Amino acid sequence: KNQVEQSPQSLIILEGKNCTLQCNYTVSPFSNLRWYKQDTGRGPVSLTIMTFSENTKSNGRYTATLDADTKQSSLHITASQLSDSASYICVVSALDSSYKLIFGSGTRLLVRP
Amino acid sequence: DAGVIQSPRHEVTEMGQEVTLRCKPISGHDYLFWYRQTMMRGLELLIYFNNNVPIDDSGMPEDRFSAKMPNASFSTLKIQPSEPRDSAVYFCASRGQGPYNEQFFGPGTRLTVL
Numbered sequence: 113k114n115q116v117e118q119s120p121q122s123l124i125i126l127e128g129k130n131c132t133l134q135c136n137y138t139v140s141p142f143s144n145l146r147w148y149k150q151d152t153g154r155g156p157v158s159l160t161i162m163t164f165s166e167n168t169k170s171n172g173r174y175t176a177t178l179d180a181d182t183k184q185s186s187l188h189i190t191a192s193q194l195s196d197s198a199s200y201i202c203v204v205s206a207l208d209s210s211y212k213l214i215f216g217s218g219t220r221l222l223v224r225p
Numbered sequence: 226d227a228g229v230i231q232s233p234r235h236e237v238t239e240m241g242q243e244v245t246l247r248c249k250p251i252s253g254h255d256y257l258f259w260y261r262q263t264m265m266r267g268l269e270l271l272i273y274f275n276n277n278v279p280i281d282d283s284g285m286p287e288d289r290f291s292a293k294m295p296n297a298s299f300s301t302l303k304i305q306p307s308e309p310r311d312s313a314v315y316f317c318a319s320r321g322q323g324p325y326n327e328q329f330f331g332p333g334t335r336l337t338v339l
Binding site for chain 1: 318330331
């Protein structure tokens with residue numbers, strides 16, 4: 113069964129600190145993996161998208177990694193800001209069904225001053 | 226571009242009433258998706274359209290739910306009759322022919338059924 117699991121479920125960090133969010137998936141055949149940021153009361157917004165051949169991609173202070181062999185991904189946030197407080201959702205799509213996205217349950221991040 | 230537009234942003238209704246949610250996709254996008262998000266189940270795909278034609282409605286929970294896309298710039302999701310367990314945030318997303326098949330989400334409609 114295609115699944116995406118994220119950890120931790122929630123995380124609290126102090127402003128300026130770094131953090132890493134984890135994503136494990138069992139989707140096969142793999143097409144791509146995305147990290148979305150969802151602010152409270154808003155729709156998800158894409159941060160990074162990686163295909164099988166990409167093992168790292170950055171978007172400002174956000175850096176995503178992908179290990180297609182172990183089927184793991186991480187999202188690293190550097191020098192966190194209060195505006196980083198949001199839910200971060202790992203989403204995977206399969207080659208045979210690129211229109212259907214498989215969503216993780218998300219990590220709720222709270223950055224405190 | 227204004228992005229995906231959804232209306233209303235908030236809807237409060239009583240059990241048994243009909244609810245209609247509306248979506249305007251990004252111009253030029255040929256795929257439209259309806260999702261539901263709850264704390265318990267996260268984001269779930271309800272139905273998606275390609276060129277205004279429903280392709281997969283296997284995620285629609287019950288016959289009380291129906292969706293239409295009469296033209297390329299408008300779609301509706303209707304719940305009749307509504308029930309308290311339908312309370313959730315409903316998102317519409319659209320997708321064009323760009324790389325990675327990226328979907329762009331609207332701001333969502335928060336539905337509360339009393």
